[in-house]
Amino acid sequence: MPGPLAGIRVVDLTTVISGPVCTMLLADQGADVIKVEPPGGDIARRTAGSGEFTSMFVSSNRGKRSIALDLKQPAALGVIRRLVAGADVLVQNFRPGTMERLGLDEPSLRALNPRLIYVSISGVGETGPYARKRVYDPIIQSLSGLADVQAEQATGRPRLVRTIVADKTTAVHAAQAVCAALFARERGGGGQHVRLSMLDTMIAFIWPEAMTQYMVIGREGTGTNPTARPDLIYQTQDGYITVGSVSDAEWRGLAGVLGKPEWIDDPRFRTPAQRSANAAERITLVGEIIKTDASRYWLERLDAADVPCAPVLARSQVAADPQVVHNDLIETLDQPGLGRLRQPRPAARFERTPAAIGGPAPWIGEHTDEILAELGFERDEIAALKASRAAKAAGPNPIGEA
Known part of the structure:
Protein backbone atom coordinates (compact mmCIF):
# COMPACT_ATOMS: atom_id res chain seq x y z
CA MET A 1 0.00 0.00 0.00
CA PRO A 2 1.48 3.41 -0.94
CA GLY A 3 2.40 6.01 1.66
CA PRO A 4 0.35 9.16 2.32
CA LEU A 5 2.47 11.27 -0.06
CA ALA A 6 2.38 8.81 -2.96
CA GLY A 7 2.12 10.72 -6.23
CA ILE A 8 3.93 13.80 -4.88
CA ARG A 9 7.21 14.62 -6.65
CA VAL A 10 9.86 16.56 -4.74
CA VAL A 11 12.90 18.19 -6.35
CA ASP A 12 15.60 18.14 -3.66
CA LEU A 13 18.28 20.81 -4.15
CA THR A 14 19.60 20.52 -0.59
CA THR A 15 22.84 19.44 1.04
CA VAL A 16 24.19 18.28 4.41
CA ILE A 17 21.35 17.75 6.96
CA SER A 18 18.50 20.26 7.35
CA GLY A 19 17.20 19.92 3.79
CA PRO A 20 18.09 16.27 3.14
CA VAL A 21 16.43 15.04 6.36
CA CYS A 22 13.31 17.04 5.48
CA THR A 23 13.07 15.45 2.04
CA MET A 24 13.97 12.01 3.41
CA LEU A 25 10.95 12.24 5.73
CA LEU A 26 8.82 13.01 2.68
CA ALA A 27 10.35 10.03 0.85
CA ASP A 28 9.56 7.76 3.81
CA GLN A 29 5.95 8.90 3.47
CA GLY A 30 5.80 7.92 -0.18
CA ALA A 31 6.94 10.98 -2.12
CA ASP A 32 9.16 10.55 -5.17
CA VAL A 33 12.20 12.57 -4.10
CA ILE A 34 14.70 13.42 -6.83
CA LYS A 35 17.99 14.47 -5.27
CA VAL A 36 19.89 16.85 -7.50
CA GLU A 37 23.63 16.59 -6.78
CA PRO A 38 26.72 18.13 -8.31
CA PRO A 39 28.91 15.61 -10.17
CA GLY A 40 31.07 15.30 -7.05
CA GLY A 41 28.07 14.61 -4.84
CA ASP A 42 26.57 16.11 -1.68
CA ILE A 43 29.24 17.21 0.81
CA ALA A 44 27.69 14.81 3.34
CA ARG A 45 29.06 11.94 1.23
CA ARG A 46 32.53 13.06 2.33
CA THR A 47 31.82 13.70 6.01
CA ALA A 48 33.21 11.17 8.50
CA GLY A 49 33.73 8.41 5.98
CA SER A 50 35.21 7.44 2.66
CA GLY A 51 33.79 6.53 -0.74
CA GLU A 52 30.38 7.71 -1.88
CA PHE A 53 28.51 6.63 1.24
CA THR A 54 28.85 7.73 4.84
CA SER A 55 26.54 7.04 7.75
CA MET A 56 25.46 10.69 7.74
CA PHE A 57 24.60 10.64 4.05
CA VAL A 58 22.69 7.35 4.14
CA SER A 59 20.68 8.38 7.20
CA SER A 60 19.61 11.60 5.44
CA ASN A 61 19.03 10.37 1.88
CA ARG A 62 17.61 6.86 1.95
CA GLY A 63 14.81 6.15 -0.47
CA LYS A 64 15.66 8.95 -2.93
CA ARG A 65 16.69 8.96 -6.58
CA SER A 66 19.82 10.86 -7.59
CA ILE A 67 20.49 12.89 -10.71
CA ALA A 68 23.94 14.49 -11.08
CA LEU A 69 23.89 17.93 -12.72
CA ASP A 70 26.44 20.71 -12.96
CA LEU A 71 24.32 23.78 -12.28
CA LYS A 72 27.05 26.03 -13.66
CA GLN A 73 26.06 24.77 -17.11
CA PRO A 74 23.01 26.27 -18.86
CA ALA A 75 21.94 22.83 -20.14
CA ALA A 76 21.77 21.53 -16.57
CA LEU A 77 19.61 24.47 -15.54
CA GLY A 78 17.30 23.54 -18.41
CA VAL A 79 16.94 20.08 -16.88
CA ILE A 80 16.03 21.63 -13.52
CA ARG A 81 13.35 23.74 -15.15
CA ARG A 82 11.89 20.72 -16.85
CA LEU A 83 11.93 18.84 -13.54
CA VAL A 84 10.20 21.70 -11.75
CA ALA A 85 7.51 22.00 -14.40
CA GLY A 86 6.18 18.58 -13.40
CA ALA A 87 6.97 18.70 -9.67
CA ASP A 88 4.88 19.44 -6.62
CA VAL A 89 7.62 20.63 -4.28
CA LEU A 90 11.10 22.12 -4.57
CA VAL A 91 13.30 22.32 -1.47
CA GLN A 92 16.58 24.26 -1.46
CA ASN A 93 19.03 25.34 1.24
CA PHE A 94 21.63 27.25 -0.77
CA ARG A 95 23.06 30.41 0.76
CA PRO A 96 20.74 33.40 0.18
CA GLY A 97 21.08 34.80 -3.34
CA THR A 98 22.36 31.62 -4.97
CA MET A 99 19.05 30.53 -6.48
CA GLU A 100 18.53 34.04 -7.89
CA ARG A 101 21.96 33.96 -9.54
CA LEU A 102 21.10 30.59 -11.10
CA GLY A 103 17.79 31.89 -12.41
CA LEU A 104 15.97 29.37 -10.20
CA ASP A 105 14.38 31.87 -7.85
CA GLU A 106 10.79 31.42 -6.77
CA PRO A 107 9.16 33.91 -9.19
CA SER A 108 10.99 32.38 -12.16
CA LEU A 109 9.95 28.85 -11.28
CA ARG A 110 6.43 29.95 -10.31
CA ALA A 111 6.00 31.06 -13.91
CA LEU A 112 6.72 27.48 -14.99
CA ASN A 113 4.55 25.84 -12.36
CA PRO A 114 1.94 27.93 -10.50
CA ARG A 115 1.14 24.98 -8.20
CA LEU A 116 4.73 24.60 -7.00
CA ILE A 117 5.47 24.56 -3.27
CA TYR A 118 8.88 26.30 -3.15
CA VAL A 119 10.70 25.79 0.16
CA SER A 120 13.75 27.82 1.16
CA ILE A 121 15.72 26.74 4.23
CA SER A 122 18.39 29.16 5.47
CA GLY A 123 20.65 29.48 8.46
CA VAL A 124 19.45 32.78 9.90
CA GLY A 125 17.10 34.17 7.24
CA GLU A 126 17.47 35.56 3.75
CA THR A 127 18.12 39.17 4.79
CA GLY A 128 19.62 40.97 7.77
CA PRO A 129 23.07 41.49 9.31
CA TYR A 130 23.94 37.77 9.48
CA ALA A 131 22.37 36.65 6.20
CA ARG A 132 25.71 36.27 4.40
CA LYS A 133 27.27 34.17 7.17
CA ARG A 134 28.22 30.58 6.45
CA VAL A 135 26.14 28.75 9.03
CA TYR A 136 26.37 25.34 10.64
CA ASP A 137 24.58 23.87 13.64
CA PRO A 138 26.91 25.23 16.38
CA ILE A 139 26.34 28.76 15.07
CA ILE A 140 22.60 28.37 15.57
CA GLN A 141 22.94 26.72 18.99
CA SER A 142 25.04 29.73 20.02
CA LEU A 143 22.77 32.43 18.55
CA SER A 144 19.49 30.89 19.74
CA GLY A 145 20.36 30.65 23.44
CA LEU A 146 20.49 26.85 23.40
CA ALA A 147 24.21 26.80 24.30
CA ASP A 148 23.41 29.05 27.26
CA VAL A 149 20.69 26.66 28.42
CA GLN A 150 23.33 23.90 28.44
CA ALA A 151 25.84 26.00 30.43
CA GLU A 152 28.00 24.32 33.05
CA GLN A 153 26.67 25.03 36.52
CA ALA A 154 30.01 25.57 38.19
CA THR A 155 31.52 27.96 35.65
CA GLY A 156 28.62 29.24 33.57
CA ARG A 157 30.50 28.21 30.42
CA PRO A 158 28.02 27.67 27.55
CA ARG A 159 28.02 24.19 26.05
CA LEU A 160 26.73 22.72 22.81
CA VAL A 161 24.29 19.85 22.58
CA ARG A 162 26.42 17.07 21.07
CA THR A 163 24.13 16.37 18.19
CA ILE A 164 23.11 18.63 15.33
CA VAL A 165 19.80 19.46 16.93
CA ALA A 166 19.19 22.72 15.04
CA ASP A 167 19.57 21.07 11.64
CA LYS A 168 17.31 18.14 12.48
CA THR A 169 14.65 20.19 14.24
CA THR A 170 14.49 22.51 11.23
CA ALA A 171 14.16 19.46 8.98
CA VAL A 172 11.09 18.26 10.89
CA HIS A 173 9.53 21.75 10.83
CA ALA A 174 10.20 21.98 7.09
CA ALA A 175 8.61 18.59 6.36
CA GLN A 176 5.53 19.60 8.36
CA ALA A 177 5.37 22.92 6.50
CA VAL A 178 5.53 21.12 3.14
CA CYS A 179 2.57 18.96 4.09
CA ALA A 180 0.62 21.99 5.35
CA ALA A 181 1.32 23.85 2.09
CA LEU A 182 0.24 20.85 0.02
CA PHE A 183 -2.96 20.64 2.05
CA ALA A 184 -3.64 24.36 1.53
CA ARG A 185 -3.02 23.89 -2.20
CA GLU A 186 -5.56 21.08 -2.37
CA ARG A 187 -8.11 23.39 -0.75
CA GLY A 188 -7.63 25.88 -3.57
CA GLY A 189 -4.82 27.96 -2.14
CA GLY A 190 -2.39 27.33 -5.00
CA GLY A 191 1.36 27.09 -4.72
CA GLN A 192 3.37 29.25 -2.36
CA HIS A 193 6.85 30.08 -1.09
CA VAL A 194 7.64 28.62 2.35
CA ARG A 195 10.66 30.04 4.16
CA LEU A 196 12.32 28.62 7.28
CA SER A 197 15.51 29.55 9.05
CA MET A 198 17.34 27.38 11.53
CA LEU A 199 17.60 30.36 13.89
CA ASP A 200 13.84 30.98 13.88
CA THR A 201 13.18 27.29 14.42
CA MET A 202 15.51 26.90 17.39
CA ILE A 203 14.37 30.03 19.20
CA ALA A 204 10.79 28.76 18.92
CA PHE A 205 12.01 25.31 20.01
CA ILE A 206 13.56 26.41 23.30
CA TRP A 207 10.94 29.06 24.12
CA PRO A 208 8.19 27.20 26.07
CA GLU A 209 10.29 26.32 29.13
CA ALA A 210 13.83 27.64 28.59
CA MET A 211 12.86 31.29 28.03
CA THR A 212 10.34 31.68 30.85
CA GLN A 213 12.54 34.29 32.53
CA TYR A 214 12.25 36.53 29.48
CA MET A 215 8.64 35.92 28.46
CA VAL A 216 6.65 38.35 30.58
CA ILE A 217 7.47 41.94 29.60
CA GLY A 218 8.45 44.01 32.62
CA ARG A 219 9.30 40.95 34.70
CA GLU A 220 12.47 39.84 32.94
CA GLY A 221 14.79 37.75 35.07
CA THR A 222 12.06 36.27 37.24
CA GLY A 223 10.86 32.68 36.96
CA THR A 224 12.65 29.39 36.48
CA ASN A 225 16.25 29.43 35.35
CA PRO A 226 17.02 26.09 33.65
CA THR A 227 20.77 26.58 34.12
CA ALA A 228 20.47 26.98 37.89
CA ARG A 229 19.71 23.36 38.63
CA PRO A 230 21.46 20.04 38.08
CA ASP A 231 20.07 17.87 35.32
CA LEU A 232 17.91 14.85 36.08
CA ILE A 233 20.65 12.26 35.65
CA TYR A 234 21.33 10.39 38.87
CA GLN A 235 24.34 8.18 39.51
CA THR A 236 23.65 4.81 41.11
CA GLN A 237 26.07 2.21 42.42
CA ASP A 238 26.36 0.64 38.98
CA GLY A 239 25.29 3.23 36.40
CA VAL A 312 20.30 6.02 30.99
CA LEU A 313 21.28 3.87 28.03
CA ALA A 314 24.60 3.97 26.26
CA ARG A 315 24.17 4.43 22.52
CA SER A 316 25.39 0.85 22.05
CA GLN A 317 22.46 -0.38 24.16
CA VAL A 318 19.61 1.49 22.45
CA ALA A 319 18.81 -0.99 19.65
CA ALA A 320 18.52 -3.89 22.14
CA ASP A 321 16.32 -2.07 24.64
CA PRO A 322 13.12 -4.11 25.15
CA GLN A 323 10.77 -1.22 24.32
CA VAL A 324 12.73 -0.34 21.19
CA VAL A 325 12.60 -4.02 20.16
CA HIS A 326 8.86 -4.20 20.91
CA ASN A 327 8.24 -1.11 18.77
CA ASP A 328 10.08 -2.70 15.81
CA LEU A 329 11.88 0.62 15.64
CA ILE A 330 15.15 -0.50 14.11
CA GLU A 331 15.08 -1.93 10.60
CA THR A 332 17.93 -3.29 8.52
CA LEU A 333 18.65 -2.74 4.85
CA ASP A 334 21.42 -3.46 2.38
CA GLN A 335 23.31 -0.32 1.39
CA PRO A 336 25.53 -0.84 -1.65
CA GLY A 337 28.98 0.45 -0.87
CA LEU A 338 28.62 -0.05 2.88
CA GLY A 339 26.87 -3.33 3.66
CA ARG A 340 24.05 -4.24 6.04
CA LEU A 341 22.83 -1.20 7.97
CA ARG A 342 20.50 -0.36 10.84
CA GLN A 343 18.03 2.47 10.30
CA PRO A 344 15.13 3.73 12.43
CA ARG A 345 11.79 3.23 10.75
CA PRO A 346 9.60 6.28 10.11
CA ALA A 347 8.32 7.50 13.47
CA ALA A 348 4.73 8.26 12.42
CA ARG A 349 2.57 5.18 11.86
CA PHE A 350 -0.25 5.67 9.37
CA GLU A 351 -3.09 3.18 9.68
CA ARG A 352 -4.15 3.16 6.01
CA THR A 353 -1.20 4.65 4.11
CA PRO A 354 1.87 3.33 5.91
CA ALA A 355 5.18 5.13 5.69
CA ALA A 356 8.22 2.95 4.98
CA ILE A 357 11.90 3.21 4.24
CA GLY A 358 11.96 3.42 0.46
CA GLY A 359 15.30 1.71 -0.03
CA PRO A 360 18.98 2.57 0.28
CA ALA A 361 20.60 5.91 -0.46
CA PRO A 362 21.52 6.38 -4.13
CA TRP A 363 24.92 6.52 -5.77
CA ILE A 364 25.83 9.93 -7.20
CA GLY A 365 23.78 10.25 -10.39
CA GLU A 366 22.51 6.67 -10.13
CA HIS A 367 19.18 7.64 -11.69
CA THR A 368 20.35 10.34 -14.09
CA ASP A 369 19.45 8.40 -17.26
CA GLU A 370 16.18 7.18 -15.81
CA ILE A 371 15.04 10.65 -14.73
CA LEU A 372 16.10 12.33 -17.96
CA ALA A 373 14.17 9.71 -19.93
CA GLU A 374 11.09 10.35 -17.75
CA LEU A 375 11.41 14.04 -18.59
CA GLY A 376 11.23 13.24 -22.28
CA PHE A 377 14.89 13.50 -23.26
CA GLU A 378 15.86 11.20 -26.12
CA ARG A 379 18.92 8.96 -25.95
CA ASP A 380 20.99 11.28 -28.14
CA GLU A 381 19.99 14.27 -25.99
CA ILE A 382 20.99 12.39 -22.85
CA ALA A 383 24.30 11.47 -24.43
CA ALA A 384 24.88 15.11 -25.38
CA LEU A 385 24.14 16.31 -21.84
CA LYS A 386 26.68 13.86 -20.46
CA ALA A 387 29.24 14.60 -23.15
CA SER A 388 29.06 18.31 -22.23
CA ARG A 389 29.38 17.36 -18.56
CA ALA A 390 26.14 19.14 -17.76
CA ALA A 391 24.85 15.78 -16.50
CA LYS A 392 26.58 12.71 -15.19
CA ALA A 393 25.43 9.12 -14.81
CA ALA A 394 27.36 7.30 -12.12
CA GLY A 395 26.88 4.54 -9.60
CA PRO A 396 27.98 0.93 -9.90
CA ASN A 397 26.62 0.50 -13.43
CA PRO A 398 26.37 3.81 -15.30
CA ILE A 399 24.25 3.55 -18.42
CA GLY A 400 25.54 4.87 -21.69
CA GLU A 401 28.23 7.02 -20.06
CA ALA A 402 30.11 9.10 -22.62
Missing part, protein backbone atom coordinates in the same frame (compact mmCIF):
# COMPACT_ATOMS: atom_id res chain seq x y z
CA TYR A 240 22.89 6.09 35.83
CA ILE A 241 19.12 6.55 35.84
CA THR A 242 16.76 9.45 35.27
CA VAL A 243 13.82 10.20 37.55
CA GLY A 244 11.16 12.88 37.19
CA SER A 245 8.36 14.00 39.51
CA VAL A 246 6.17 16.83 38.28
CA SER A 247 2.75 16.12 39.80
CA ASP A 248 1.99 15.89 43.52
CA ALA A 249 1.22 12.18 43.13
CA GLU A 250 4.60 11.55 41.53
CA TRP A 251 6.37 13.49 44.26
CA ARG A 252 4.57 11.50 46.95
CA GLY A 253 5.58 8.29 45.20
CA LEU A 254 9.22 9.37 44.92
CA ALA A 255 9.40 10.50 48.53
CA GLY A 256 7.97 7.16 49.63
CA VAL A 257 10.43 5.11 47.56
CA LEU A 258 13.35 7.14 48.90
CA GLY A 259 12.16 6.66 52.49
CA LYS A 260 11.56 10.38 52.96
CA PRO A 261 7.81 10.78 53.62
CA GLU A 262 8.52 14.01 55.49
CA TRP A 263 9.39 15.64 52.15
CA ILE A 264 5.74 15.48 51.09
CA ASP A 265 4.76 18.33 53.45
CA ASP A 266 8.15 20.05 53.51
CA PRO A 267 7.51 23.77 52.75
CA ARG A 268 10.28 23.65 50.13
CA PHE A 269 8.59 20.87 48.17
CA ARG A 270 4.87 20.90 49.00
CA THR A 271 3.62 22.18 45.60
CA PRO A 272 4.91 21.95 42.01
CA ALA A 273 5.81 25.67 42.14
CA GLN A 274 7.78 25.23 45.37
CA ARG A 275 9.55 22.17 44.00
CA SER A 276 10.49 24.14 40.91
CA ALA A 277 11.75 27.12 42.92
CA ASN A 278 13.89 24.80 45.05
CA ALA A 279 14.85 22.44 42.24
CA ALA A 280 18.60 22.54 42.80
CA GLU A 281 18.27 21.56 46.46
CA ARG A 282 15.61 18.96 45.71
CA ILE A 283 17.63 17.27 42.94
CA THR A 284 20.77 17.25 45.06
CA LEU A 285 18.97 15.61 48.00
CA VAL A 286 17.40 12.97 45.75
CA GLY A 287 20.78 12.26 44.17
CA GLU A 288 22.44 11.63 47.54
CA ILE A 289 20.00 8.80 48.22
CA ILE A 290 19.91 7.35 44.70
CA LYS A 291 23.67 6.76 44.70
CA THR A 292 23.38 4.38 47.66
CA ASP A 293 21.96 1.47 45.64
CA ALA A 294 21.93 -0.11 42.18
CA SER A 295 19.95 1.04 39.16
CA ARG A 296 17.70 -2.02 39.05
CA TYR A 297 16.81 -1.64 42.73
CA TRP A 298 15.55 1.90 42.19
CA LEU A 299 13.88 1.35 38.82
CA GLU A 300 11.77 -1.55 40.09
CA ARG A 301 10.53 0.45 43.08
CA LEU A 302 9.98 3.67 41.16
CA ASP A 303 7.98 1.85 38.46
CA ALA A 304 5.86 0.20 41.16
CA ALA A 305 5.13 3.65 42.62
CA ASP A 306 4.27 5.03 39.13
CA VAL A 307 7.14 7.52 39.22
CA PRO A 308 8.61 8.40 35.77
CA CYS A 309 12.04 6.78 35.51
CA ALA A 310 14.34 5.00 33.07
CA PRO A 311 17.89 3.71 32.77
